[in-house]
Amino acid sequence: xxxxxxxxxxxxxxxxxxxxxxxxxxxxxxxxxxxxxxxxxxxxxxxxxxxxxxxxxxxxxxxxxxxxxxxxxxxxxxxxxxxxxxxxxxxxxxxxxxxxxxxxxxxxxxxxxxxxxxxxxxxxxxxxxxxxxxxxxxxxxxxxxxxxxxxxxxxxxxxxxxxxxxxxxxxxxxxxxxxxxxxxxxxxxxxxxxxxxxxxxxxxxxxxxxxxxxxxxxxxxxxxxxxxxxxxxxxxxxxxxxxxxxxxxxxxxxxxxxxxxxxxxxxxxxxxxxxxxxxxxxxxxxxxxxxxxxxxxxxxxxxxx
Amino acid sequence: xxxxxxxxxxxxxxxxxxxxxxxxxxxxxxxxxxxxxxxxxxxxxxxxxxxxxxxxxxxxxxxxxxxxxxxxxxxxxxxxxxxxxxxxxxxxxxxxxxxxxxxxxxxxxxxxxxxxxxxxxxxxxxxxxxxxxxxxxxxxxxxxxxxxxxxxxxxxxxxxxxxxxxxxxxxxxxxxxxxxxxxxxxxxxxxxxxxxxxxxxxxxxxxxxxxxxxxxxxxxxxxxxxxxxxxxxxxxxxxxxxxxxxxxxxxxxx
Numbered sequence: 001x002x003x004x005x006x007x008x009x010x011x012x013x014x015x016x017x018x019x020x021x022x023x024x025x026x027x028x029x030x031x032x033x034x035x036x037x038x039x040x041x042x043x044x045x046x047x048x049x050x051x052x053x054x055x056x057x058x059x060x061x062x063x064x065x066x067x068x069x070x071x072x073x074x075x076x077x078x079x080x081x082x083x084x085x086x087x088x089x090x091x092x093x094x095x096x097x098x099x100x101x102x103x104x105x106x107x108x109x110x111x112x113x114x115x116x117x118x119x120x121x122x123x124x125x126x127x128x129x130x131x132x133x134x135x136x137x138x139x140x141x142x143x144x145x146x147x148x149x150x151x152x153x154x155x156x157x158x159x160x161x162x163x164x165x166x167x168x169x170x171x172x173x174x175x176x177x178x179x180x181x182x183x184x185x186x187x188x189x190x191x192x193x194x195x196x197x198x199x200x201x202x203x204x205x206x207x208x209x210x211x212x213x214x215x216x217x218x219x220x221x222x223x224x225x226x227x228x229x230x231x232x233x234x235x236x237x238x239x240x241x242x243x244x245x246x247x248x249x250x251x252x253x254x255x256x257x258x259x260x261x262x263x264x265x266x267x268x269x270x271x272x273x274x275x276x277x278x279x280x281x282x283x284x285x286x287x288x289x290x291x292x293x294x295x296x297x298x299x300x301x302x303x304x305x
Numbered sequence: 306x307x308x309x310x311x312x313x314x315x316x317x318x319x320x321x322x323x324x325x326x327x328x329x330x331x332x333x334x335x336x337x338x339x340x341x342x343x344x345x346x347x348x349x350x351x352x353x354x355x356x357x358x359x360x361x362x363x364x365x366x367x368x369x370x371x372x373x374x375x376x377x378x379x380x381x382x383x384x385x386x387x388x389x390x391x392x393x394x395x396x397x398x399x400x401x402x403x404x405x406x407x408x409x410x411x412x413x414x415x416x417x418x419x420x421x422x423x424x425x426x427x428x429x430x431x432x433x434x435x436x437x438x439x440x441x442x443x444x445x446x447x448x449x450x451x452x453x454x455x456x457x458x459x460x461x462x463x464x465x466x467x468x469x470x471x472x473x474x475x476x477x478x479x480x481x482x483x484x485x486x487x488x489x490x491x492x493x494x495x496x497x498x499x500x501x502x503x504x505x506x507x508x509x510x511x512x513x514x515x516x517x518x519x520x521x522x523x524x525x526x527x528x529x530x531x532x533x534x535x536x537x538x539x540x541x542x543x544x545x546x547x548x549x550x551x552x553x554x555x556x557x558x559x
Contacts, residue, residue, distance in 0.1 A: 185405035185464075188356055189419035189471060190395025192387060199422060203409050278409075 064238030078160025083167020155227035174205030214271030326531035342528035398468030458489030
């Protein structure tokens with residue numbers, strides 16, 4: 001017979017915590033520097049906070065904002081779709097198919113996106129007319145490049161095609177990260193290659209694909225300002241047009257910066273929830289949302305008091 | 306009676322390494338065969354050849370009278386198309402050493418996945434059947450758990466239910482208990498014994514669990530260096546193995 005072990009009450013530890021004077025000094029330095037910076041921002045009249053407030057919600061700026069968002073969404077959509085196709089091609093057993101994907105990535109990742117933007121803007125100089133049909137055979141639809149490739153379209157094409165090369169590598173890394181056993185299990189159940197990719201591999205690859213894609217989206221939001229060079233009235237070019245007339249350069253650049261910050265912040269929050277969704281099953285517990293964490297913290301406080 | 310599995314002089318090479326050097330075997334419907342042998346002897350490779358996860362290089366392999374991986378027309382062999390390979394594989398269940406449950410799906414979703422998407426079984430019917438199967442392997446209360454929330458033994462039992470959901474003619478087990486904590490081996494073996502004894506499932510099991518072999522197997526095959534070197538009832542292997550290599554191996558694992 002084993003003895004019944006009485007739980008022994010152990011004495012709780014009450015020790016004097018280690019002091020950290022260094023942390024206090026560093027904290028003080030930060031506070032002083034922040035105060036100096038805040039004072040300069042608040043009191044330097046050349047920031048012209050009034051002008052910033054005036055332009056922040058004008059219809060022209062808001063229109064530029066919408067164009068920036070359109071550029072970002074469309075370019076990312078092109079990039080993600082193209083990147084997925086390129087990644088699957090890259091993993092194809094057919095050397096011509098995987099080679100074509102490699103060449104695409106080499107070309108579009110190897111040249112500056114600004115050059116690509118200018119290139120697409122001037123595509124009419126290279127191919128004045130486009131047509132759709134059978135290669136070397138009859139063509140069905142013709143259209144003129146100058147009419148079809150507006151600056152906005154050129155911007156989306158350049159950003160999207162360039163993004164496709166980066167997304168291809170991201171998607172490929174995601175696909176490779178899924179254990180081979182998953183594919184084998186799916187195959188042993190009679191699932192085709194395509195079904196396995198769609199139902200088993202890609203959903204699990206998402207966990208690896210989402211975080212860098214979020215970064216790419218945030219990066220795209222900012223990179224889209226490059227199309228200001230081809231006169232697309234997105235956020236930055238709109239501001240440039242305004243300050244070209246009234247010379248309020250700094251306040252308008254600040255308006256633009258604040259808007260970019262707002263948008264990237266919103267995107268970061270969205271990314272957090274996406275990651276949470278696709279991380280299901282990967283960890284034992286789904287991580288709490290910040291709101292849940294806050295509520296729990298307050299509940300704990302409440303219990304303690 | 307039609308054989309469930311028939312192998313004639315099956316050879317398999319990986320590059321220059323010959324893994325199977327002429328394996329011949331006949332398994333009747335309802336029979337339970339255990340494959341034992343040292344690691345590297347080709348047991349797992351042979352099992353993977355049976356559902357065409359590996360292509361064989363020489364010999365012939367039939368499952369339920371159908372050639373694996375090829376179509377024979379006259380004396381010409383044609384490679385099967387992907388869709389044909391998939392159709393044949395759907396009738397062979399496989400359980401892996403590392404479970405390989407789909408990590409982004411709950412236990413129930415794992416089990417209904419192939420019936421719904423491969424066999425086109427209506428969702429509700431598939432779910433009903435999956436509940437029965439998961440109940441049978443003792444996991445009726447874990448339907449909504451993700452694999453990461455289950456122990457190894459529980460995961461392997463879900464994997465067995467997932468394979469059974471396709472109503473396979475043949476079940477292949479590739480070292481189903483080798484990745485498990487010793488305490489959890491029993492629960493998986495119990496499920497497998499149930500399949501063998503109560504449901505008369507045709508099974509080929511690569512295993513070192515001689516206790517399982519003794520209770521459930523009709524036949525035990527000893528593989529070494531890419532060949533089957535000895536075959537007999539479990540009793541034969543326990544009482545009086547013929548080959549010296551078999552004796553050595555058994556004394557090492559028992």
